[in-house]
Amino acid sequence: MSESEFQRGVLPAAEVAKILNAARVPNILFGWKLTSLSLILETAVRALIDNGFNYCDDAQCVELKLHRWWKRFEQNTPYPVTDIAALCAWNNVHEKADAHFHIKEKQFPGPKFTVVSLFKQSRVLWSLPTLTLDPVAPDDPTFILTNDTARLPPLTADRVKSPSGPWTDVSPVKTLTNTALVEAVLWLVLRCLRYKNHDIENYWHRMFHWLFLASIEGERQRALRDTLKPEFEPLIDKYQDESKAETPTEYLKRLLPQLIAKGKV
Numbered sequence: 124m125s126e127s128e129f130q131r132g133v134l135p136a137a138e139v140a141k142i143l144n145a146a147r148v149p150n151i152l153f154g155w156k157l158t159s160l161s162l163i164l165e166t167a168v169r170a171l172i173d174n175g176f177n178y179c180d181d182a183q184c185v186e187l188k189l190h191r192w193w194k195r196f197e198q199n200t201p202y203p204v205t206d207i208a209a210l211c212a213w214n215n216v217h218e219k220a221d222a223h224f225h226i227k228e229k230q231f232p233g234p235k236f237t238v239v240s241l242f243k244q245s246r247v248l249w250s251l252p253t254l255t256l257d258p259v260a261p262d263d264p265t266f267i268l269t270n271d272t273a274r275l276p277p278l279t280a281d282r283v284k285s286p287s288g289p290w291t292d293v294s295p296v297k298t299l300t301n302t303a304l305v306e307a308v309l310w311l312v313l314r315c316l317r318y319k320n321h322d323i324e325n326y327w328h329r330m331f332h333w334l335f336l337a338s339i340e341g342e343r344q345r346a347l348r349d350t351l352k353p354e355f356e357p358l359i360d361k362y363q364d365e366s367k368a369e370t371p372t373e374y375l376k377r378l379l380p381q382l383i384a385k386g387k388v
């Protein structure tokens with residue numbers, strides 16, 4: 124495994140999953156660029172603290188702000204280049220976690236991602252089956268292990284668009300299949316549309332954009348369309364329809380009343 128893969132948060136993610144599995148806390152890896160997990164909270168927090176993770180209870184922490192860089196807006200100070208980059212980051216406005224930890228430099232030297240965020244399943248992944256510690260079947264449509272070399276696409280030379288490839292050098296982490304991840308994000312977009320939570324809608328929409336439009340090649344886009352739930356299939360067509368007769372968001376808004384009536388959002 125190359126150094127760049129480790130920088131994507133592989134080591135912290137694998138370590139967190141190992142600790143939570145040992146504590147009998149059902150968990151999966153989920154979130155923006157694979158940095159968050161969804162699970163039962165209190166036991167998880169205790170288990171991570173007991174294993175040296177740095178729990179944050181700072182009420183002023185930037186992770187508790189909707190806009191992570193809110194403080195700097197208020198201070199109206201000149202921005203270093205790195206701050207401007209942070210302000211423009213797609214995940215600057217984010218879904219606030221139920222608990223979070225800051226990764227210490229000596230814990231995982233040089234990780235690109237420095238926060239482990241924990242969410243209760245009901246907050247973000249209500250659309251999924253209840254998480255368990257059960258093993259993952261080789262053809263499970265919802266869950267997949269991060270070391271599944273048969274189902275996960277390999278790392279390629281294109282380091283911008285490439286997936287990370289299977290994680291074969293660390294203990295496996297339960298995560299979502301491509302289809303289940305895209306659907307989970309779409310449910311989150313729909314929930315934001317229902318409650319007119321436009322900032323967070325943008326956040327999830329951008330994640331969908333990244334998952335679908337930027338990081339998946341044509342063949343996989345077609346495979347994705349064929350495995351999505353029927354109500355989401357037309358959405359893929361809307362993205363690919365150059366006439367833009369109906370935008371993807373317009374389609375989702377049209378779909379929303381039906382899904383609310385069915386109790387899905």
Ligand SMILES: [Zn+2]
Binds near residue numbers: 180184185186225
């Ligand atoms: Zn914090």
